[in-house]
Amino acid sequence: MSASQAECRGFEPRLPLLKREYFFQPFMLKNSADLHLHTFFSDGFLSPAVVLKNAHRQSLKAVAITDHDTIDGVADAIDEGHRLGIDVIPGIELTASTNSDEMHILGYFINCEDIVFRKALGKAKTKRRIRLKKMALKLAAINIKVDFESLIKFVGQGVPSRLHLAHFLYSKKLVSTVHESFEKYIGFDKPAYEKVDAFQQQEAIELILSAGGVPILAHPDRQNIENIIQPLISMGLRGLEVYHPKFDEMESAYFLSIAKKYNLLITGGSDCHGKGRFSPLIGKVKLPYEHVIKLKECATAIQV
Numbered sequence: 231m232s233a234s235q236a237e238c239r240g241f242e243p244r245l246p247l248l249k250r251e252y253f254f255q256p257f258m259l260k261n262s263a264d265l266h267l268h269t270f271f272s273d274g275f276l277s278p279a280v281v282l283k284n285a286h287r288q289s290l291k292a293v294a295i296t297d298h299d300t301i302d303g304v305a306d307a308i309d310e311g312h313r314l315g316i317d318v319i320p321g322i323e324l325t326a327s328t329n330s331d332e333m334h335i336l337g338y339f340i341n342c343e344d345i346v347f348r349k350a351l352g353k354a355k356t357k358r359r360i361r362l363k364k365m366a367l368k369l370a371a372i373n374i375k376v377d378f379e380s381l382i383k384f385v386g387q388g389v390p391s392r393l394h395l396a397h398f399l400y401s402k403k404l405v406s407t408v409h410e411s412f413e414k415y416i417g418f419d420k421p422a423y424e425k426v427d428a429f430q431q432q433e434a435i436e437l438i439l440s441a442g443g444v445p446i447l448a449h450p451d452r453q454n455i456e457n458i459i460q461p462l463i464s465m466g467l468r469g470l471e472v473y474h475p476k477f478d479e480m481e482s483a484y485f486l487s488i489a490k491k492y493n494l495l496i497t498g499g500s501d502c503h504g505k506g507r508f509s510p511l512i513g514k515v516k517l518p519y520e521h522v523i524k525l526k527e528c529a530t531a532i533q534v
């Protein structure tokens with residue numbers, strides 16, 4: 231796993247996020263949106279209702295719940311959104327395989343009742359549990375004892391992820407920081423790493439489209455974006471996550487230029503999992519609401 235992907239998952243960002251400048255200054259925007267939020271239904275720490283309460287504190291007009299490979303948190307978020315007057319976009323963040331590791335595809339305005347979509351997510355969850363078991367066995371082989379039943383209890387109702395394992399190792403004092411779990415054991419190319427048996431890229435994009443959703447490339451990587459963007463567009467990708475806490479102003483400007491070059495939709499969000507080094511990231515990236523309207527128009531066109 232690359233450093234940027236570790237950061238994406240929001241637990242122990244390596245950069246002092248509060249000191250970084252964002253392209254959109256959070257306090258200057260009204261009618262703004264945070265379109266990348268996780269709950270404890272994947273690997274976040276907060277319930278959907280608490281995420282919405284935090285969104286309300288940030289004066290957000292719209293949010294998207296984009297848990298990894300699950301839509302289980304969406305309904306509760308919509309209920310709380312109604313109560314608080316916040317638009318909640320049903321979303322997801324699917325993991326897709328690449329040659330080396332993985333990429334993340336966000337899906338917005340998903341039809342959560344779609345049976346095919348739900349079945350595919352059920353299979354993905356099973357595969358993730360198997361992957362976690364394999365990583366626990368690899369850890370055992372290097373004398374890091376992980377009780378799998380305790381680990382599964384620790385995961386709770388979430389979709390099993392490396393972050394759960396990283397936090398579990400930290401909770402058992404087997405590492406001194408969550409980040410160390412990745413650096414020493416479960417990061418890409420480390421001894422207990424196990425590649426996720428994820429969706430293929432085309433499969434992930436088609437799955438989102440077939441459930442009426444808009445597929446967007448999450449937290450793109452500057453190193454490879456020019457190589458991968460056209461094939462992804464030909465598979466049906468509609469947009470790019472241009473604003474993310476790991477991007478500084480120049481990086482966002484670069485991805486904005488890519489989005490314009492390929493006529494892609496623009497999204498952005500905090501990728502908040504409920505914990506950051508200083509405070510939850512929610513609201514650290516605020517996207518003007520006009521981009522939500524464009525997303526909605528795209529979803530409507532897909533759903534026709």
Ligand SMILES: [Zn+2]
Pocket residue numbers: 238239323334448449
């Ligand atoms: Zn991600």
Ligand SMILES: [Zn+2]
Pocket residue numbers: 238239266268296323501
């Ligand atoms: Zn995410």
